């Protein structure tokens with residue numbers, strides 16, 4: 001038996017249910033609901049107005065081949081206006097260009113995990129904002145950034161957690177970016193690393209304007225199957241980072257996981273029929289590259305139900321270190337090294353975006 005079928009049998013995953021219905025979009029939205037109520041919380045149904053002010057502009061960046069601009073984005077919320085910075089590096093072109101919205105760990109710095117010049121050289125624009133400019137990454141009783149500006153229902157177990165708030169901000173950044181009329185609507189991606197890879201996936205699941213999602217080393221509660229996973233599990237993540245999720249999620253700790261009505265392949269499938277790339281790092285045992293790989297394979301039937309190629313694994317085996325399987329709608333690469341975004345990851349994502 002192949003690695004994939006053997007492992008998937010052992011993991012006893014809930015079925016995606018895409019092959020059982022003619023209405024694939026309805027099933028996809030049901031999955032978004034399941035994920036809202038059980039892991040990430042409900043994103044408030046609020047129509048935010050977005051405006052922006054340019055705070056910096058360098059129109060001849062990277063030998064004049066690109067421009068770089070910083071903006072102050074202001075969004076309306078039920079509790080009033082809220083502003084955060086956004087940085088855009090964009091190649092100069094007569095045509096509309098692909099765009100990656102990067103949810104970043106760092107405030108705007110030239111490096112900060114993003115090789116801006118190399119990305120622009122490949123004809124791709126990069127917009128980035130720092131997640132802690134949206135709300136702090138710590139337990140603060142939802143008192144910082146946008147968190148207190150939205151009502152919470154103290155009796156509910158599905159109030160949104162901070163991953164949801166960061167994801168919401170990526171959509172608001174896109175609201176503004178689309179007004180610039182610079183980007184190819186078929187080539188818009190959202191990307192993040194680790195906790196922000198989880199965020200990027202949840203963002204794309206909810207916002208279909210993102211046609212691609214790049215999830216780097218997102219691991220537990222992101223791009224790795226949780227059942228049978230090595231490294232981090234639900235009891236650990238909901239102890240240390242409970243504020244990332246809705247309250248309900250910790251109920252699936254330990255043996256209760258068998259009652260969990262989803263696993264992380266639901267999150268990838270919620271992004272179908274759009275494109276998903278998962279980047280694993282060979283030494284990232286905490287995230288568990290094999291469970292990330294299996295997540296791609298387990299999500300594949302969603303794309304197949306649309307008549308599209310899903311995840312195409314070579315010979316049904318696990319990816320060797322350094323290999324990239326990107327012939328289908330779901331791509332996976334197993335990059336050598338530690339938990340971190342690096343140039344090899346960016347190359348894999350951009351190759352996939354430009355295919």
Ligand code: GCU
Pocket residue numbers: 193194195196217218219220232237286
């Ligand atoms: C911790 C956490 C992971 C997370 C990672 C990160 O290690 O346990 O779930 O992905 O931080 O965001 O770097």
